[in-house]
Amino acid sequence: MSEVAVHIEHVSKKFRLYHERNQSLKSVIMRGRRSVHEDFWALKDISFEVPSGSTFGLIGSNGSGKSTLLKCLAKIYYPEKGTINYNGKIAALLEVGSGFHPELSGRENVFLNGSILGMSKKEVTRKFDEIVDFSGVEQFIDQPVKNYSSGMYVRLGFAIAINVDPDVLVVDEVLSVGDAAFQEKCRQKFIDFKTAGKTVILVSHAMESVREMCDQAAWLSHGELVQVGDADATIRAYLNSLPGDHRAA
């Protein structure tokens, strides 16, 4: 636990709230400026470290900035201030099966999606059987994915993503895909991940699974970091802040 996998330093992310969003040239010319907006800081000066080999949970209510932070970690958004440093290769799992082409077969899509996620052809070829086996769609792998059931679709997407084999895996509530058996397989995969010394950062609203899987957690509220540290303590503090019957015993 001595090493740091991800180092987040004073990260702030601003969004523009447009009162009048002008995405047309006409309004630009008529008004002489692009649009009227006001700044909204979705993340305010967030700093923490994710230790290497840990499973790290991001918790907080809706709109607290969890997903924004996750997208910053995944390099989809770029923070206005601050830096994020990684130790090793990072892969993000924000949505499964993005980039699938409906007319192409499962097999072709595995290679396509694998390369979108940063795997080389050799790697995909090596892991192909494992991916297909994990997804459980062997029988239909040469069918176009538009004929897949939604469960098969996400299972195949998830199987590819989980096999990217990064040093840091960033996951957004995609654990809830598939049936109970598949979820069990995913859980096992995460445990394997952890034993291999890899780091997982996940966002979830399901406190039970966060408590079960994570050893560290960070609690965000309105874009600010409230508490970071041991998962149990952070979750308890978070639940206690909620009104009503969510209070933990």
Added chain:
Amino acid sequence: MRYIKEVLQSRELLANLTLREIRGQYKRTIFGQLWSLVNPLASMLVYTLVFAFILRVTPPPGDPSGLNIFPVWLLCGLLPWTFFANVVQQGMGSILGNVGLVQKVYFSRIVLPLSKVGSVGYNWLFEMGVLVAVLALVGSFVWPWLPLVLVAMVLLAIFAAGLALILAVANVHFRDTQYFMSIVMQIWLYLTPIIYPIGLVADQSEKYGGLFGTSITILDIYRINPLERFVAVFRQLLYDNRWPDPQDFLLCAIWALAVFLFGLWIFRRSEKGLAEAL
């Protein structure tokens, strides 16, 4: 330099995305790849009927090839044009058309417009292959010029890619771009000597002489259009079977590199903000 390395690292992804376009394009059609020929053939028929038969446009015969066939002459300019127009049109929409990917996965965004160059280029290669076969059939000795044709094709692809990069970014910020460009492309087609020979413009230019008391003629202004140079080079190689005019060839190369570098610079500058702006 780091950027170039990053783009090079994603060449496999580029290849895969290009293959996705190519494989997905004509899926579930009976004629498959043949459809790629139908469009230029249909335009060829229409333009030949209107411009050669009704309006009696007569391009000069190929020198020294001696060819004098309007449809073939037309295709030598029309095929590069359709490639160019398709790359610009599809490349421009490539970021907007892949919102799901751009907002969910990190990868070098530049592969999206570039994959369009690849997939449209694949069709173009196929079309040009058919054109070369036709040229050979009608007696053009085109074979020795093919390497230079390939070079010219690469230059045009670079030029088109540069423009597509600029427009792809512009289209994310201003959705007007795509509608605006469809008009521009239409005008551009008629401002390029594709369906009529440049000689007709030269005649008019001669008549008016220098504009506003200067020595600049209509033809000079007309020839600023980079596509004019490209079409001239393709015709010189394919239809006339002779060395391309060095000035034309050089200008093609300069235009291609300049536009591509500018496109790359624009794209790189705004790449990071794309996911948000969508």
